[in-house]
Amino acid sequence: MGPIKSDASNLTSSACTRKTFTIELMSLAVENHPQTRSQLAHLTAQLDTFRQAGTFFRLRELEDIQGPVCTYDGRKVINLASNNYLGLCNHPKLEEAAIQAIKDHGVGSGAVRTIAGTMRIHMELEEKIAAFKNVEACVVFQSGFSANAGTVSSILGKEDFILSDELNHASIIDGARLSKAKIKVFRHKDVAHCEEILQEIANEPGKKLIITDGVFSMDGDIGPVGELAALAEKYGGIMMVDDAHASGVLGRNGRGSVDHFDVHGKVDVQVGTLSKAIGALGGYVCGSRDLIDYLYHRARPFLFSTSHPPSVAATCIAAFDILENEPDRIQRLWDNTAYFKQQLAHSGFNIGGVNTPASETPITPIIIGEGRKTMDFSKALFEAGLMATGIAFPTVQEGKARIRTIMTSEHTRAQIDQSLEILTTTAKTLSIL
Structure with missing residues (x-):
């Protein structure tokens, strides 16, 4: 791969026009509106602390298609930041499915699922996922975050207990807090510590829920789903896994951590995402028919959010077809990941395992x-x-800041090599290596 040009000539004239128009609108907004009122001065003060710490950021704008090389803020860059693991964001079959769904069903559903917003295509998607995950039923949420938070908060109450890995995703933490259940945190991936807690609360009334990420999003390590499922079974607890970063990555054809550890039937609640490897938008919960019917009645994000546009549902259906029929994508993902990790380690980078968990997935x-x-x-x-x-x-602990890289199936060897060269050269310039 040749050098990546980053001058202004990479922008199309239409993009330049749009940027100019946006800047003019922003200037107009500043002229017509006063600065932050004193009532919100505490927010300005907090932002100033971010700036002093060097952690303040602005959103980068993607100007073309999410891919291994794309344009952000007018600069053509190799992209090691997206969750587009299998390159499905712009797969022709997904695009065709979305276009056809718009022609057949329009652009929106017009209501929440429980009133008038459940379309046949929504049910087809849920049936597709349930069959893929080898469970009785599935319900799709508007995001993976709402799937986690809505499920945990609705199936437990204040008399119950939640045993949660200390590095679980924020959506799990928020759902646990909303449930008002008693939260017990076990050390990261420490199954023995989890069992100690179970023994301590064995005689307490209430249900016990064990919950873990299938793949931890900051370190890229795999949760001990099989061992925790065995614990849940031993102590009569509920087992739940968040497979956001395992969906499309682990297991046969990307079926996730339950398949990876072969614990089908032993995990009561499986959460997955449609926003990462699937290439579209949303989250889902899989389990028994009764679990899903209960979530229809009590999961607040499901009850009070308009359902997905039909184009999104159609896109996701097409994506699961690709998972079934193109396993070579997942193999390319893992081949690229192995090569990238090997070269990073050879260059001297700390890629985990030294006072942090060791990555086991495309998150490095x-x-x-x-x-x-x-x-x-x-x-x-x-x-x-x-x-x-x-x-x-606060996304990661103090002293453990990192560059999070994510490999995809669509990165070429030339792009990976150029990424490694940029990483190494820049790190040496900044005295990081």
Whole structure:
């Protein structure tokens, strides 16, 4: 792959016109509206602390298609930041399915699912996912976050207990808090510690829910789903897994961590996403028919959110067809991941395992430690032609800031090699290597 040009000539004239128009609108807004009122001065003060720490950021704008190489803020960069694991965001079959669904069903559903917004295509998608995951039923939510938060908060109450891995996703934490259940946190992937807690509360009334990520989004390590499922069975608990980053990545044809560990029938609640490897938008919950019917009645994000546009549902159906019929995509993903990790380690980067969990998936963190240095590294990488996002506190613990990289099936070997060259050269310039 040749050098990635990053000058203004990469922008089309229409994009330049749009940017100019946007800047003019922003200027007009500043002229016509006063600065932050004193009632919100505490927000300005907090933002100032972010700036002082070097962790303040602005959103980057994607100007073309989400791919291994794309244009952000007018600069053509290799993209190691997206969750588009299998390159399905712009797959022709998904595009065709979306266009046909718009022609057949329009652009919106017009209501929440429980009133008038359940279309036949929504049910087809849920049936498709349930069959794929080898469960009785499935319900689709508007996002993976709402699927987690809505499920945990609705199936438990204040008399119950939640045993949660300390590095579980924020959506799990929020759902646990909303449920008002008693929250017990076990050390990361520490099954013995989880069992200690179960023993301590064995005689307490109420249900016990064990919950873990299938793949942890910041470190890329795999949760001990099989062992935790065995614990849940031993102590009569409910087992739940969030497979957002395992969907389309682990298991046969991307069936997730339950399939990866072969614990079908032993995980009561499986949460997945349609927003990452599937290439579209949304989240889903799989389990028994009674679980799904209950969520229809009590999961607030489901009850009070308009259902997906039919084009999104059709896109997701097409994506699951591709998972079944194109397993080579997942193999390419893992081949690229193995090569990238090997080369990073050879170059001397800390990619986990030293005071942090070791990555086992296409999510590969490059541990820097200090927040400002991490953000400076990320900015320098972008200037050099590489999109690799800096992650700092509070998303990760203080002292464990990192560049989080994500490999996809669609990166070419030339693109991976150029990424490695940019990472190494920039790291040496900044005295990181």
